[in-house]
């Protein structure tokens with residue numbers, strides 16, 4: 001695929017293939033198109049050329065509404081900022097994707113509590129996100145991304161601005177989830193230790209060189 005914004009190519013010809021259970025790192029300097037690629041993978045941005053196929057579904061062919069439903073039901077997305085909702089409890093935040101998908105509230109909250117205990121926050125479910133440290137909030141964001149058992153997980157610099165311990169814990173969670181659940185996982189990262197935990201690397205700088213030649 002490629003992507004242009006306002007006539008400028010922001011993502012050169014890029015091919016990315018991720019098997020179930022595999023974790024692929026997307027690396028490249030600032031401005032090389034990592035976030036653009038990840039936005040295309042989640043269906044919030046359309047590629048200029050090419051297409052995106054996830055779990056047998058061609059995202060680029062879906063209507064806007066169907067794409068939003070696909071994202072909610074089959075993708076787990078983690079951004080650099082945890083983006084938790086302060087009006088909800090920690091458990092409600094973690095349960096949000098399955099509450100929105102119409103699962104009974106009690107059931108959704110108990111699934112969320114299972115995820116929260118996996119990320120070491122079992123005791124914080126009833127509290128407010130405002131009481132969490134940044135590393136804890138990121139772990140809740142990971143719990144939220146994984147709660148619906150997504151077929152694919154897409155994380156844009158999920159460990160940036162975290163201390164070593166939290167950064168590696170979050171990367172470990174994403175890798176373990178990929179292995180346990182067979183989720184195809186893509187992680188954009190600048191962090192060499194995180195990249196080293198991934199199975200494969202897509203370097204957008206070298207992709208860009210390929211297109212220029």
Ligand SMILES: Nc1ncnc2c1ncn2[C@@H]1O[C@H](COP(=O)(O)OP(=O)(O)OP(=O)(O)O)[C@@H](O)[C@H]1O
Pocket residue numbers: 005006010028029030031032033034035036037
């Ligand atoms: N909506 C937009 N309008 C104009 N230019 C854009 C837009 N979105 C992205 N770009 C440009 O596309 C290029 C790639 O941006 P992108 O955010 O994908 O890079 P990145 O690799 O994620 O960088 P970083 O490491 O800083 O997050 C940048 O030059 C950026 O300025």
Ligand SMILES: [Mg+2]
Pocket residue numbers: 034035036156
């Ligand atoms: Mg980015």
